[in-house]
Amino acid sequence: MSASMSGPAISLALFEFVQRILLQEPIHPTATDPGFFAEQRRFVGKFQQLTSPVVAKGVEDTAFYRFHRLISLNEVGSDPDRFSLTAIELHRFFAERQRSWPWALSTLATHDTKRGEDVRARLNVLSEIPDEWSQTVRRWREWNRPHRLALDEIEVPDPNEEYFLYQTLVGTWPIEDFDPARPERTLSEAAEALQASFLPRILDYMSKALNEAKVYSSWIRPDPEHDAALRHFITRILDAAKNPEFLADIRNFARRISHWGCFHSLAQTVLKLTAPGVADIYQGAELWDLSLVDPDNRRLVDYELRQSYLRRIQDRFEHDPVPLCRDLLAHKEDGRIKLFTVWRCLRARRSAPGLFSQGEYEPLELSGNYSSHALAFARRHEGKEALVVVPRWLLSFVEPDRLPLGERWGDTRVVLPESWGCRTYINVFTGRVESLHVEARLSQLFADFPVAVCLSRVSESMHEP
Numbered sequence: 439m440s441a442s443m444s445g446p447a448i449s450l451a452l453f454e455f456v457q458r459i460l461l462q463e464p465i466h467p468t469a470t471d472p473g474f475f476a477e478q479r480r481f482v483g484k485f486q487q488l489t490s491p492v493v494a495k496g497v498e499d500t501a502f503y504r505f506h507r508l509i510s511l512n513e514v515g516s517d518p519d520r521f522s523l524t525a526i527e528l529h530r531f532f533a534e535r536q537r538s539w540p541w542a543l544s545t546l547a548t549h550d551t552k553r554g555e556d557v558r559a560r561l562n563v564l565s566e567i568p569d570e571w572s573q574t575v576r577r578w579r580e581w582n583r584p585h586r587l588a589l590d591e592i593e594v595p596d597p598n599e600e601y602f603l604y605q606t607l608v609g610t611w612p613i614e615d616f617d618p619a620r621p622e623r624t625l626s627e628a629a630e631a632l633q634a635s636f637l638p639r640i641l642d643y644m645s646k647a648l649n650e651a652k653v654y655s656s657w658i659r660p661d662p663e664h665d666a667a668l669r670h671f672i673t674r675i676l677d678a679a680k681n682p683e684f685l686a687d688i689r690n691f692a693r694r695i696s697h698w699g700c701f702h703s704l705a706q707t708v709l710k711l712t713a714p715g716v717a718d719i720y721q722g723a724e725l726w727d728l729s730l731v732d733p734d735n736r737r738l739v740d741y742e743l744r745q746s747y748l749r750r751i752q753d754r755f756e757h758d759p760v761p762l763c764r765d766l767l768a769h770k771e772d773g774r775i776k777l778f779t780v781w782r783c784l785r786a787r788r789s790a791p792g793l794f795s796q797g798e799y800e801p802l803e804l805s806g807n808y809s810s811h812a813l814a815f816a817r818r819h820e821g822k823e824a825l826v827v828v829p830r831w832l833l834s835f836v837e838p839d840r841l842p843l844g845e846r847w848g849d850t851r852v853v854l855p856e857s858w859g860c861r862t863y864i865n866v867f868t869g870r871v872e873s874l875h876v877e878a879r880l881s882q883l884f885a886d887f888p889v890a891v892c893l894s895r896v897s898e899s900m901h902e903p
Contacts, residue, residue, distance in 0.1 A: 460485060502552060503651035506602045510561035510609070514550055521565070525813055529801035532815070536714035536799040544715030546706060547723050547735070554727035554735060555720075557609040559706060560699030564608070566833045574691060575604055581684045585674040587667040592654075594667035603644060603672065604688075610728045611692035612636055613771050629678030629685060637676055641669050643730045697839060698832055700726075700770050701888050704779050705813075705828035708889045711783035712817065712826045714799055724780055725773030747774050748781060759869035763887045767841060779889065782866045786824070786891055793819045793893075805877075806850035808835055812880060814852045825863060825874070825892040827852060827883055842888050847880035854878060863892035 458464075460482055462475075502512035511518040523531070535542060546555035564571045579600060586593045595603060612635075615628050645665055648655050655661035675681050703726070711717045720727070722739040725747075729735040751774060754762045766775035787794050797819030804812055811831045817824040829842050836842045854877055863872045867887040872878070874892070883890040 498552070499650050500652055503602075503647050504598070504653065506598060506605065508561065508565060509553070509602065509605050510558040513552055513558070514548075525801075525810075528813070529799075529815065532713050533799050533801070536797075540714055540796065542715050543718055544710050544713065545718040545720065546710055547720035547727055547729075548718075549720070549732065549735065551720075551735070552731045553606075553609065554729040555706070555723055556699065556703045556727045557730070559702035560695050561605060561609045562702055563695045563698045563833065564605075566698075566831055575601060578604060578684060578688065581687075582671070582675050582681070585671050585681070587670060589663055589667055594664055595671055599644075599648070599668065602647065606640065606643065606730070607688060608692050608695055610636075610640070610730065611689070611696065613696055613726055613728065613773075615689065616693045616696055617771050618769065626678050628689065629676070632676055637673065639730070639734060640676075641672055643734060644668060644672060646731070694838060696771075700775070701829060701832055701842060703776060704889050705830060707776060707779050708783060708826065708828050708891060709813075711780065711787065712794055712824065712891060713815070716795070719780065724777045726771075726776060744777065747777055751778050751781065755869070759867070760886050763868055767843075767887070779867070783891060786866045786893055790819075790822050790824070790893060793817050793822045793824055797822075797824070800855070802855075803853040804850060805853060806880075807848040808850040808880075811835065812847075812850065812852075816855070823858070823861070823863075823894040825852070825854075825878065825890070827878070827880065827890045829884070829888060842884065844881050844885050847884055850880045852878040852880070852883075861894055863894050866891045866893060 459478055462478055462482060498514055502509075502518070505512065505518055507518065508521070511521065546558075579597075582600075586595065588594070612631070615631070645668070648665060648668060649657050649660065654664045675684055678685050720735075722729070722735075722737075724744050729737070751762065751766075754765075755778075762778075766778055769775075794817055797817035800816040800818060802814040802816055802825075804810075804814055811834075812827055812829050814825070814827040817826070832842050836846055840846070854874060856876075858874075861874060863874055864870070865872055865883070865887075867890065868885070870886075872882065872892055878892075883892070
């Protein structure tokens with residue numbers, strides 16, 4: 439087709455006109471009509487009111503339900519195309535934040551996030567084992583082939599929907615299913631619990647995801663047959679009587695991912711509470727947060743349970759912190775270890791006013807065998823200092839089901855600034871007094887707990903509940 443037959447192209451003058459309108463510039467040098475300027479401001483206001491929800495519906499509520507490379511990246515304010523940050527880039531971000539936006543909100547979950555913070559922490563583990571994850575998904579797809587239904591020559595679920603579902607199941611598999619206090623729990627017992635509470639949540643969530651994606655069904659043009667076929671598939675693959683092989687396999691896989699996801703969660707919790715910004719904790723996220731998008735993340739929170747946990751933790755910490763740390767690690771599935779981490783970080787902030795809100799942010803270098811598997815920085819303010827160290831990428835050097843503690847860190851160490859000299863610090867999690875000079879060995883900092891926040895010149899209030 440010739441250019442003349444394809445219709446007139448849109449003139450760039452149109453976009454230039456819209457640009458001048460939005461910037462509230464005069465359309466013509468001689469234009470001085472007050473009525474025109476009032477109408478121009480009204481148009482700009484309406485444009486701003488419209489574009490935000492349009493972008494939200496197009497990106498967060500459509501594209502994020504279609505693009506499933508790693509769904510932990512599909513988050514409000516995130517860019518799924520940006521897979522990760524280097525340590526240097528993250529340090530640069532935090533330093534700039536402290537300089538320019540020290541009071542910006544730091545949160546891991548809100549009422550509007552697509553999945554809970556600990557779901558994302560688990561899913562991020564998959565990025566460490568891409569080949570194994572790919573083989574696992576292929577195996578599950580083959581096993582579950584008999585449970586798919588055909589509608590108009592389309593298999594339900596289609597490959598994209600099925601991949602989305604598997605990530606969702608791994609990210610949200612009930613952590614109580616991995617409770618070490620019940621090692622004798624049979625597959626049928628676990629399946630019965632899944633049918634009672636987990637399955638209804640997944641069915642409702644996948645129905646919402648299907649309609650948000652708007653590929654086969656949508657809120658305004660629903661396809662009940664496709665929705666029913668998807669529900670049929672999910673119900674069948676989570677049925678122990680009809681699909682025991684898959685159910686046993688995904689439980690074992692999710693257990694291993696959950697183990698490492700717990701440490702990811704503790705690390706990101708410490709970063710939220712000690713790095714530049716104003717930390718916010720979404721309701722219920724004091725324990726493990728395996729919720730999905732609303733309305734799943736609006737369920738009632740058991741505050742009495744959290745208060746009971748906290749009282750006992752505070753009492754035990756005052757008597758002997760190290761045995762408490764070991765107990766929390768041994769029973770990390772109950773979530774107390776996350777609550778403990780939150781409490782101790784908040785106590786550190788309260789004991790050193792201004793240190794974490796106004797303090798200088800200083801990246802610290804690591805050296806040794808596993809230097810790429812941790813992140814360290816310091817906060818400094820009015821003579822007070824804090825050393826923060828958290829782990830990352832643990833699968834490649836810590837044995838399955840083992841803890842990333844002590845000598846497993848080999849000769850890895852944090853290089854301390856020369857200006858620090860020889861100083862005494864208190865590890866806020868273990869209560870141990872650490873004498874640090876020139877360097878801080880991770881085998882020492884992580885001797886009893888997998889994250890570390892060490893304070894200098896700590897007030898007595900650090901030891902009060």
